[in-house]
Amino acid sequence: MQNFVFQNSVKILFGKGQIAAIVAEIPASAKVLITCGGGSAEKNGTMDQVRAALKNHTFEIFRGIEPNPTYETLMKGVEVVRTQKIDFLLAVGGGSVIDGTKFIAAAAPFDGEPWDIVTKGLALTSAVSIGTVLTLPATGSEMNGGAVISRKSTQDKLAFRSPLVLPLFSVLDPTVTYSLPPRQISNGICDAFVHVMEQYLVSPSESALQDRFAESILQTLIEDGPKTLANPTDYEARASLMWCATMALNQLIGQGVGQDWSSHRIGHELTVLYGLDHGQTLAVVLPCVMQARREAKHAKLVQYAHRVWGLTEVNEEVLIDQAIDRTRAFFVSLGFPSKLEGYGVTCDIDKVVAQLDRHGLSALGERGEVTPSVVRQILAAA
Ligand code: NZQ
Numbered sequence: 561m562q563n564f565v566f567q568n569s570v571k572i573l574f575g576k577g578q579i580a581a582i583v584a585e586i587p588a589s590a591k592v593l594i595t596c597g598g599g600s601a602e603k604n605g606t607m608d609q610v611r612a613a614l615k616n617h618t619f620e621i622f623r624g625i626e627p628n629p630t631y632e633t634l635m636k637g638v639e640v641v642r643t644q645k646i647d648f649l650l651a652v653g654g655g656s657v658i659d660g661t662k663f664i665a666a667a668a669p670f671d672g673e674p675w676d677i678v679t680k681g682l683a684l685t686s687a688v689s690i691g692t693v694l695t696l697p698a699t700g701s702e703m704n705g706g707a708v709i710s711r712k713s714t715q716d717k718l719a720f721r722s723p724l725v726l727p728l729f730s731v732l733d734p735t736v737t738y739s740l741p742p743r744q745i746s747n748g749i750c751d752a753f754v755h756v757m758e759q760y761l762v763s764p765s766e767s768a769l770q771d772r773f774a775e776s777i778l779q780t781l782i783e784d785g786p787k788t789l790a791n792p793t794d795y796e797a798r799a800s801l802m803w804c805a806t807m808a809l810n811q812l813i814g815q816g817v818g819q820d821w822s823s824h825r826i827g828h829e830l831t832v833l834y835g836l837d838h839g840q841t842l843a844v845v846l847p848c849v850m851q852a853r854r855e856a857k858h859a860k861l862v863q864y865a866h867r868v869w870g871l872t873e874v875n876e877e878v879l880i881d882q883a884i885d886r887t888r889a890f891f892v893s894l895g896f897p898s899k900l901e902g903y904g905v906t907c908d909i910d911k912v913v914a915q916l917d918r919h920g921l922s923a924l925g926e927r928g929e930v931t932p933s934v935v936r937q938i939l940a941a942a
């Protein structure tokens with residue numbers, strides 16, 4: 561196990577009716593800006609609950625943070641924070657609203673061009689306090705210090721992270737997810753699954769405990785993910801999915817082990833170029849990464865086949881084939897086409913490789929072995 565320092569201070573308020581509890585988490589004197597997306601939180605009643613909880617607070621609402629939140633939209637939020645002297649941001653929505661709110665929180669007090677926070681990885685010295693009410697289990701953003709921001713004008717989708725944008729608290733009420741369309745639930749299951757895989761499918765035996773955490777999250781997603789699709793108001797299944805998605809990317813399972821975010825990095829370029837949902841890119845790319853990297857990841861793929869899928873084939877190459885097939889079939893069962901052409905996309909591989917190069921991401925993987933030629937191989941199979 562590698563050395564690590566682990567701290568995660570986010571207070572989780574989990575379960576039915578917990579939105580009411582935010583009143584005690586936000587200082588009474590705070591000037592609050594509630595941030596949200598395109599209207600789903602109004603439609604499903606989440607915003608009514610938030611307004612009721614904050615009836616004695618001073619707040620305004622910033623609407624319109626879009627999926628794959630953009631710098632262009634978020635800078636309007638920065639302007640509101642600065643001019644209205646906002647001192648607390650409450651994000652009500654999915655990963656995009658939460659990520660966008662993290663950018664607003666970091667950018668508002670930033671002295672300089674805020675896009676540099678994303679492109680230059682500058683260490684922040686201050687940020688506005690954040691709380692969240694999560695409406696879409698997927699990204700883990702509610703319990704981590706990362707955010708992924710897009711810039712339309714330059715076709716960039718890039719991540720930044722800072723402990724200063726960790727939410728102070730996050731409400732996880734599974735009932736607010738009942739209104740999610742099946743496509744977004746599937747995106748969430750796939751995203752959480754791939755978050756685990758990117759921290760699990762690395763050098764073997766680095767941490768027995770992290771491996772078991774990872775395997776249990778994967779197995780729970782495989783068991784409960786389909787239940788959430790079959791019956792959207794199955795509280796236990798939705799609760800299980802919500803907690804899986806949070807645990808998949810709250811840093812716990814990634815401590816002390818290598819990480820390989822190849823599928824995500826390639827996926828972000830596909831979203832920028834072709835407009836695919838984040839989850840859709842991962843459902844196509846991850847099985848291709850597993851195939852292209854099967855030699856380097858042999859031992860871990862064997863462990864994955866045995867422990868996650870319960871496969872017993874003795875020929876290890878056949879076993880790995882089976883494990884990759886099961887992974888792809890799981891995504892297909894959630895409604896994802898297995899190839900880019902299923903989304904009507906003909907991938908311009910040169911363009912994706914050029915984008916990665918422009919973003920300084922030409923050596924992906926645990927040890928930088930996912931070079932442009934490996935990316936080409938992955939995309940040729942996608
Ligand atoms: O905009 P509204 O009207 O709210 O509708 C949203 C949006 O259209 C809708 N939705 C959300 N909750 C709903 C709902 N519809 C009905 N009922 C509800 N309860 O769902 C649509 C998608 O929302 P979005 O927030 O974009 O989805 P998701 O949570 O999957 O977030 C994706 C974004 O997060 C980034 C992705 O790259 C992408 O930009 N990620 C963030 C990470 C992080 N911060 O750690 C890690 C991830 O790997 C990921 O990259």
Ligand code: ZN
Pocket residue numbers: 699751755824838
């Ligand atoms: Zn993701």
